[in-house]
Amino acid sequence: MxxxxxxxxxxxxxxxxxxxxxxxxxxxxxxxxxxxxxxxxxxxxxxxxxxxxxxxxxxxxxxxxxxxxxxxxxxxxxxxCNARPKPSVPYIARGINCGEVIPETGERCKLNSQTLDSYTVEEIRGVIEKILKLHDDILKIDITEKILQHPLLENEVAKPELGDKSKKHLYQTSSLLGYLKEYDLFQPDTGFIEFGAGKGKLSFWMANALEGINNSVVLLIERASLRHKMDNKLDKSSGKVQRIRADIGDLVLQHVETLKRVKGIVGVTKHLCGDATGKKSVVCKC
Known part of the structure; x- marks a missing residue:
């Protein structure tokens, strides 16, 4: 009532x-x-x-x-205002990841920013055929789909009040955490970076999965200013969780103080380029 x-x-x-x-x-x-x-x-x-x-x-x-x-x-x-000039920080260098420096001008060459609709159908088909031929001639492997689960999200996914859209993102997060667990990446002295973190829902669950693991940190990278961020629900006083507002093209990871105290780095991303990546997610270790 x-x-x-x-x-x-x-x-x-x-x-x-x-x-x-x-x-x-x-x-x-x-x-x-x-x-x-x-x-x-x-x-x-x-x-x-x-x-x-x-x-x-x-x-x-x-x-x-x-x-x-x-x-x-x-x-x-x-x-x-969120658009006001920000104080300079050592881990931001404008355009550092956006192409090589041209010696004559000192400027960085811009990456090809042409959109898909600027190419003809024949050109697009030609690229697809080249990729398929390389796969058949060199890789010669079958690409299979493997969706994993992590026990941390079982109760959350089971909530009856959640809709299909909310559950879809939880399934994706659960699968990503499942891969981190399967490949034994939840290790001490490791920094976990979520690129294109958005509201930080993936990092929220990742931080919970890291409880009890010594000297593990979570770094969220997002260029937009968003409200209702999930990482606000995490304890940031210990310095284990940090959010950086920056474009990946301007980010110098080796100058981020949070990462200087760990030995390894694991990069995680989900929908980094929006619709361009569809349902694809990526986990990498370096």
Missing amino acids: EAKESKLIKKDIPHCKHFVVRKKRFCKMTVKTGKEYCGEHMPNSGNITGDESKKDLRVVCPLDRKHTCYAHNLSKHLKM
Whole structure:
């Protein structure tokens, strides 16, 4: 009964009337009493006459044009904006992993950034045929699918309230942890790095699986700023868990202090390139 009442209460709260074309729905943000739009989508008045209109005026953030802020609050926003310049750190070197340096100019050669639709069907088929021929002539092995499980996630996967999408990610995480266990990679004095960590769900379970293993650390690498991160539920006071906001192209791992106290490194990634990797996951040791 309480759940139904809470849903009714939530439904009665006024929401923003801005229609998000990309998502084909209205904005889900709530609005202030007497307003029709949230702060981000509030239309600016062309003729500002009163103090109230001035207070509602929003301007484009000069640090990141993808969002806006209140004009009267601009100076405060610039101090806390996620796009503000970050202090220099030794493990960030712009473009260090993005190509070789050209001696004449001192600049790094840019990697080929052409999209798939810029190639003809014949060119794509030609590449596929070359890959298949190399596999048949040199590798001569059958590629099989092997999905493992880790006992740590059994109770979580069994929860009846979880939907298919949530369980799909749990199955993938369980399989990755299963591979780490099968190849005996849960070892002391090892740093586990999750590239493209997102909200850190994989690292959360990986950190739990590492409990009791001496001098093991978990490092999360993610270039975006995200809310509701799972690693916030882990104890970071011991220095065993660290999140770094950085692009992999700019990251210098040997300068990360957390990794200097371990002897080996295991890299893990899941959906690193979004749709480009589909359901593929990778585990590597170095």
